[in-house]
Amino acid sequence: MRPPADPPLIRITDFDGARDAARPLDRVENVRAAGVALRTRMLRGRPVPYYRSMELVRVPYPAKFGYLNGFGTLPPFIHLCNRLFVVQFHGSDGLKTLLVSPSDWEFQRATPFFKRLDESMGAFSKLGEALVFRKVATVLERLAEIGLAPEDIDYITYDHLHTQNLTRWLGGHGKPAVFPNARLLVMREEWMSAQALIPWHNQWYCPGGIDGVPMDRVILLDHDTLLGEGVALVRTKGHTEGNHSIVAHTPDGLKVTSENGVSLDAYVPQLSRIPGVADYARATGAEVILNGNTLEYGVDQYISMVQEKAIAGPDPRDERLPNLAPSSESAGYWLFPRTAPSFTVGDLCYGSLARRETPRAAA
Numbered sequence: 001m002r003p004p005a006d007p008p009l010i011r012i013t014d015f016d017g018a019r020d021a022a023r024p025l026d027r028v029e030n031v032r033a034a035g036v037a038l039r040t041r042m043l044r045g046r047p048v049p050y051y052r053s054m055e056l057v058r059v060p061y062p063a064k065f066g067y068l069n070g071f072g073t074l075p076p077f078i079h080l081c082n083r084l085f086v087v088q089f090h091g092s093d094g095l096k097t098l099l100v101s102p103s104d105w106e107f108q109r110a111t112p113f114f115k116r117l118d119e120s121m122g123a124f125s126k127l128g129e130a131l132v133f134r135k136v137a138t139v140l141e142r143l144a145e146i147g148l149a150p151e152d153i154d155y156i157t158y159d160h161l162h163t164q165n166l167t168r169w170l171g172g173h174g175k176p177a178v179f180p181n182a183r184l185l186v187m188r189e190e191w192m193s194a195q196a197l198i199p200w201h202n203q204w205y206c207p208g209g210i211d212g213v214p215m216d217r218v219i220l221l222d223h224d225t226l227l228g229e230g231v232a233l234v235r236t237k238g239h240t241e242g243n244h245s246i247v248a249h250t251p252d253g254l255k256v257t258s259e260n261g262v263s264l265d266a267y268v269p270q271l272s273r274i275p276g277v278a279d280y281a282r283a284t285g286a287e288v289i290l291n292g293n294t295l296e297y298g299v300d301q302y303i304s305m306v307q308e309k310a311i312a313g314p315d316p317r318d319e320r321l322p323n324l325a326p327s328s329e330s331a332g333y334w335l336f337p338r339t340a341p342s343f344t345v346g347d348l349c350y351g352s353l354a355r356r357e358t359p360r361a362a363a
Helices: 024-042 112-120 122-132 139-146 188-193 277-284 298-312
Strands: 050-062 077-091 094-100 155-157 183-187 218-221 225-228 231-235 244-250 253-257 318-322 328-331 349-351
Touching (some): 024 244, 024 298, 077 225, 077 244, 094 225, 183 188, 183 231, 298 318
Antiparallel strands (some): 050 077, 077 328, 225 231, 244 253
16 A cells, blocks of 8 residues: 655744753743744734634543642542544645544543543442543544545644554554545654653553554654644643644634643633632742643643743734633533633634545545
């Protein structure tokens, strides 16, 4: 089988050396300035022709991780809404379709943290699942809803590989790929670290989630990259070693997506009504609140969240807020009182999807 052709990737150099300063606060300001420069340049171009986010599933997640050090007296869990993002953009060789965070939640339940959480409920496991695991739609169901076939997908990417199982999407061990023409875009650090994890890190990666995936289906990135007009992948190390953020130019400006923060409250904590979050920000001067379940690189993650805010700029609908769209956004839930975020992004849709008149043959 012939793999899809290599895409023409353009290196982004704005952040080169921005984190080299000896003093951490200097790194923060250097990255902030570089983020503004990238935003200014990307906004000179055209928006992508189509951008859409759609809810897939909601899962429980420890509040002490979601709002690291700032979770106050919250219940032990928050509800995370995981979304699929579909972005179409113009590459040098035509229109391309990118899936961001296509979580195959039907086949990633073996992630050790969630498996242990399920087992801890014992006889109440089924009841607990019914109460807190909300299955909204699968990736394939969402694609069918908007008129995309698996053959239409050119690329998939995740801001990081926690909980992900890629074997069905990309194939391996003799099994065919559900997305026969798609290639994974991933930072080299993330791909390599996922193969030899330290014990507390491996609690968040799906066992065997990348085993057997053919390397001709994987594009390892070593730098910030412009994929095409209006879409960039920017390294935002911190939540994981190889974390990156997805930047897309929409009619509402640059939307920046990752799981460095679990809500807009995490990026403007001083405005949050969630118990403990604003108090922590005022007491410490913290500009952001980390999503810190593994704490691989806490200082870098803080800098990365400032970087994301600088790239995104203000949301035109409410200029107090950054123009961010978390890949997993905290959502209010009756079982977890007082955890509803003060500001919600929700599902987004810009432009019109371009559909191929005839299905493309698998490569």
